[in-house]
Amino acid sequence: MKLLRLLVVVALTLILTSPSLSVHANENQKLPHLETDTTVFDAFSDVSENPTLTKDTDIDTLLKAAPELSTHDASTQNDPYEPNDTIDTAASIPYGSTIRANISREDDIDWYRVHLTAGTDVAFLLKDIPSGTDYDLYVFDPNLNYAVSENPGNQDEKLYLSVQTTGTWYVAVVPYEGFNPDEDYSLYVGNAWRNGSYSTPTSMTFNYNATNVGRMLPHQTLDLSNQPTIPDTALVTSITFYTASSSGNWGNQVKHIYSYQTGRWYETFVGLNYVLDLPNNLVLKQQWPITTSVERLFTSTASYRPGINFAYRYLID
Structure with a gap:
């Protein structure tokens, strides 16, 4: 009997932590490719034998x-x-x-x-x-x-x-x-570069129930395009989520964040908070659609309000 209980516990642990579980309905979260101000990339000059002189x-x-x-x-x-x-x-x-x-x-x-x-x-x-x-x-x-x-x-x-x-x-x-x-x-x-960070507890809330388990919820947008505390030349070096508030219980959560600059979704590993595979040229001051998904729900409903941390580098001025 003790052996049976042990096997059940091990099986549940594997189910709740397995990284192989997939998230469905990515195709429902396609967003348009909007123009993003990328003037930071124009700041760099090249040396040459005959550059243009204005004087x-x-x-x-x-x-x-x-x-x-x-x-x-x-x-x-x-x-x-x-x-x-x-x-x-x-x-x-x-x-x-x-x-x-x-x-x-x-x-x-x-x-x-x-x-x-x-x-x-x-x-x-x-x-x-x-x-x-x-x-x-x-x-x-x-x-x-x-x-x-x-x-x-x-x-x-x-x-x-x-x-x-x-x-x-x-x-x-x-x-x-x-x-x-x-x-x-x-x-x-x-x-040329200095390091900085920006953190905010977002006002968005994601509600889970039996009908949306395994699906990406409708996205909500964090708009940093005019955030005055962020340098205009800031480029993202990492993105991490944290729980600002929550209710209920779930398993195998994935957080998703979209960049209009690249036209791509980026996501965390199952159950973790660190966003994977970010390119090194993402401009921070843009609109960021965000959503989440869970593969397991242990209460009839649950809710999650994310906070988010951006680490970035910016040009010394």
């Missing part, structure tokens, strides 16, 4: 050596990286840190060098440009292919590059108009 800066002249300043030149004393007016005298800067320096003369070009590794996404950010001036940003790879940021006035200059060549890269800060020896600009060269 009349002469790159050949920029790369030519210029006479070094005297160490007694008073205009350089407030800049710890001088003399660095040529690519040959480029000052070494630390990766992942922000430095501050100034443009002290009309012909003062600030050159920097930094070691970069292929396969990394790197941000080059020139900010805090003094009012009344116009500084531009030029980045050169070890082969002197380059990318440029030439915004008007003292707007920030930003370049995001996927590094293809390991070695010494060069950064030039060039005064297109005006200069100010008394006000520093800031320059950051480092990882």
Whole structure:
């Protein structure tokens, strides 16, 4: 008798935890493919032999050596990286840190060098440009292919590059108009991505009964397209569900989430909360249809209100 009870318990355990149970009626949850704002992918530039220039800066002249300043030149004393007016005298800067320096003369070009590794996404950010001036940003790879940021006035200059060549890269800060020896600009060269998370207990409720066991319930939508606390460049790295509230008992639950960007449903493993097989380019700020399904119901009815956690990466700004 004890052996029989043990066999029954084992059998029930296998039924309730089996990953092979399927979910039906996926075809009833097809949704249209809507346009999603994917401007984050347009943020990255490429280095080339001849990128488009919007100003009349002469790159050949920029790369030519210029006479070094005297160490007694008073205009350089407030800049710890001088003399660095040529690519040959480029000052070494630390990766992942922000430095501050100034443009002290009309012909003062600030050159920097930094070691970069292929396969990394790197941000080059020139900010805090003094009012009344116009500084531009030029980045050169070890082969002197380059990318440029030439915004008007003292707007920030930003370049995001996927590094293809390991070695010494060069950064030039060039005064297109005006200069100010008394006000520093800031320059950051480092990882392009930062990590973040967004969590919310959704207001949606899914009700289970005998007629919908084994079926995906009608979807409900979580709209994050205008969520102000999420950066516009956020890309999803993981999605996990949690139980915000529930009633009743069920077995073998699967959570499903749809992306209009890819036109696909993604789901958790049976009984788990982690969404599987997500691509690495999902924009977080979009509408997310969500639904669930259960394979077993142990009470006449049950309800489930999901919460959801998004981990994401976003471009440093």
